[in-house]
Amino acid sequence: MFGFLINPSKFNKLADIILRPLVFITSIILIMGLFLVYVSPLDYQQGLTVKIMYIHVPSAWLALLTYSIMTFYSILCLAFKIPFGFIINKAVAPIGATFTLLCLVSGSLWGKPMWGTWWVWDARLTSVAIMFLIYVIIIFLSQTFENREVREKTIAIFILIGSINLPIIKFSVDWWNTLHQPASISKLSSPSIDVSMLQPLIVMTIAFSLVGLIIAILRIKAEIIIRKNH
Amino acid sequence: MFFIIKIFVFFRRESKLFFTNITDLFSNIVFFFLSIFIFVFALGTDEQLLKTIGVGIIWSLLLLSSILSLRKFYEEDFNNGILVIIHMSGISYELLVFLKIISHFLFVQLPFLISLPIVSIFFNLPTNEVYNLIITFFIGSLILSCLGSISASMNLLNKTNFSLGGIVVLLFSIPLIIFSVGINNAESELIYLINLLIGIALIFLGIAPWSSAAFIKLAISNK
Numbered sequence: 001m002f003g004f005l006i007n008p009s010k011f012n013k014l015a016d017i018i019l020r021p022l023v024f025i026t027s028i029i030l031i032m033g034l035f036l037v038y039v040s041p042l043d044y045q046q047g048l049t050v051k052i053m054y055i056h057v058p059s060a061w062l063a064l065l066t067y068s069i070m071t072f073y074s075i076l077c078l079a080f081k082i083p084f085g086f087i088i089n090k091a092v093a094p095i096g097a098t099f100t101l102l103c104l105v106s107g108s109l110w111g112k113p114m115w116g117t118w119w120v121w122d123a124r125l126t127s128v129a130i131m132f133l134i135y136v137i138i139i140f141l142s143q144t145f146e147n148r149e150v151r152e153k154t155i156a157i158f159i160l161i162g163s164i165n166l167p168i169i170k171f172s173v174d175w176w177n178t179l180h181q182p183a184s185i186s187k188l189s190s191p192s193i194d195v196s197m198l199q200p201l202i203v204m205t206i207a208f209s210l211v212g213l214i215i216a217i218l219r220i221k222a223e224i225i226i227r228k229n230h
Numbered sequence: 231m232f233f234i235i236k237i238f239v240f241f242r243r244e245s246k247l248f249f250t251n252i253t254d255l256f257s258n259i260v261f262f263f264l265s266i267f268i269f270v271f272a273l274g275t276d277e278q279l280l281k282t283i284g285v286g287i288i289w290s291l292l293l294l295s296s297i298l299s300l301r302k303f304y305e306e307d308f309n310n311g312i313l314v315i316i317h318m319s320g321i322s323y324e325l326l327v328f329l330k331i332i333s334h335f336l337f338v339q340l341p342f343l344i345s346l347p348i349v350s351i352f353f354n355l356p357t358n359e360v361y362n363l364i365i366t367f368f369i370g371s372l373i374l375s376c377l378g379s380i381s382a383s384m385n386l387l388n389k390t391n392f393s394l395g396g397i398v399v400l401l402f403s404i405p406l407i408i409f410s411v412g413i414n415n416a417e418s419e420l421i422y423l424i425n426l427l428i429g430i431a432l433i434f435l436g437i438a439p440w441s442s443a444a445f446i447k448l449a450i451s452n453k
Contacts, residue, residue, distance in 0.1 A: 130404065137397060144391045147452050154384055154448070157441050161380070161402070 006082050008224050015217050022217075026210040033207045036200035052110040054200055058208040059102040060128070064169065066096030066212070067131065070138075071163040074156040086152035087227065089159065090142050091219035095212055097135035104128060115179060123172035124180040127165060134162040148230075236319060237329065244333040254299070255338065259345050262295040266349055277354060284353030285363060286411050292342060292367065293403055296374050297396045299338050303330070303382035304446065314450060323443035327383070331375045331438060339371035359414050366410035369427045373406050374399070376431075376438035383445035387452060405430055 004010040033054075043050035070089050077085025107125070108118045119125065138155055145151040173180055193201070248255070269287050273279065307313050316326055346367060350360045380402075381395040388394065409430070413423045 130401070133401060137394070137401065140391065140394060144388055144394060146389070147387060150387050150448050150452050154445065157444055158384070158398075161437060161441060 006076070006084050008084055008087065008227075011084070012221060012224060015221055019214070019217060022210065022214055026207065026214060029203060029210060030207040033200060033203040036203055040200045041196050046114060049110060049113050050197075052106050053197075054204045056103060056106040056110060057201060058205040059099045059106065061205060062208055062212055063096055063100040063103055063128070063131065064166065065209070066092055066099060067135075067159075067163065067166060070096070070159050071166070074159045078153070078156050078160070083152075086156065087220055087223045089138075089152070089155055091223045092216055093135055093138045093142070095215055095219070097132065097139060099208075099212065100128065100132040100135055104132060120179055122179045123176040124169070127169045127172050131165055131169060134165060138162075233320075236321060240316065240321075240329055241333060244337060248337040251302075254302070255341055258295050258298055258338075259342065261298060262291055262342065262345060263349070265291045265294065266352065270352070280353050281355065284350070284355050285359060285414055288346070288349055288353070288363065289370075289407055289411055293374070293400065293407070295342075296339065296371075296378065297399055300378050300382050300385075300395055300399070303334065303378055304386060305382070308386050308446075308449065313446060323446050324439040327379055327439040327442040327446070328435075331372075331379050331435070334378065335372050335375040339375055342371070343367065362413050362420070365424065366413055366427060369424070369431050370406050370410050372431050373427075373434050374403065376434040377402050379438050379442045380445075383442040383449070386445065386449035402434075 004014045037051055037054045040051070040054075042048060070092055073085035073088045076082050077089075104125075111120070112118050138158065141155050141158060142151060145154060266287065269291070270280065273283075304313065313323075313326065317323060321329075343364060346364055347360060350363060355363070377399045381398040384398065385392070385395040406427075409423060409427050413420065413427075
């Protein structure tokens, strides 16, 4: 049932079936999310700038999610010798880098009117910037080595070492006194955010993940074709 | 018993190599001193300013000068085939990496300890900060050796992009820098921060042999 997660040909088959409906659903959800963002209420303190949140938070979540997926597949392909993980790692890294950059830039644009600076040396901000550098190094690594096996395994080991950063990002707002606010939405407690703002946030998160998924599917398919021709 | 003799022979070989190439080490230390002089020329000789930023500058330049010696970590032994010979004598690659890290720590990083008190005279550092600097460097150089091992073994088959090894060392040395420079203006007890540094050192001592050995095996099978 979950064979498409580790088998390239099954993945290709499934991708061919779901790609068109996925694009259709994604565009509907994205338009709906943008409309919900448009009609969502203004914050009584922050005014219009609160709408940056609907870009900032989903891209931050997706940046973390992408790195977690890469870590998972690195373990899978190193421990169980599943080559599909290498394809995923190479295809997904630029997507994660883009989302991290989007998160940093939108956060910077949000920080200027709210905190008064573009950038503070705060634990959360710094650790996310380090994650962006890790993504960039992964992209560099994928263009460095001549031998394919060396390249793929090096990237996988590097991803595993770099995953130390993930818990640091997650818990940085709890461990250190930071300017960045702690997580508003968590699984264990009720969210500290109003429902009228939570709805567009969740819809935008789903829309962002679907956009990321579509790009990932296209990139993975291209990577499989390159792999077959060599 | 036989095993201990093998390790002893390994260290004797390393020390011989060290004493034949001792000018290399001296040039590293000269690089360190010169870069500190250049930093002072660039900032001006305001005594108060130098006192406040002294430890940070010393640490970052120590990091940069330890990157200089990265290329000789595994490369010569790899090209000679010594790594395979040592492995065939019954030492696993993980243990080999561990011994290499220890010998790099003893022969390349520890000589910098002599230069630290002299450098702190230039910056007029107070005595307790000099003690802190020496303690943190003693632990931190072990972490630097581990990171150097990871990046040097990663770059064994890399023939195009040489600066990548330095980038990797700089990236993972961020926690080291945070805790070892922050030790001077910490409010809590000194011993907690030192324990934290020892913890980081043990983490990297656990990660480095595993990952370096994986890289070395990969490089040897694809040579």
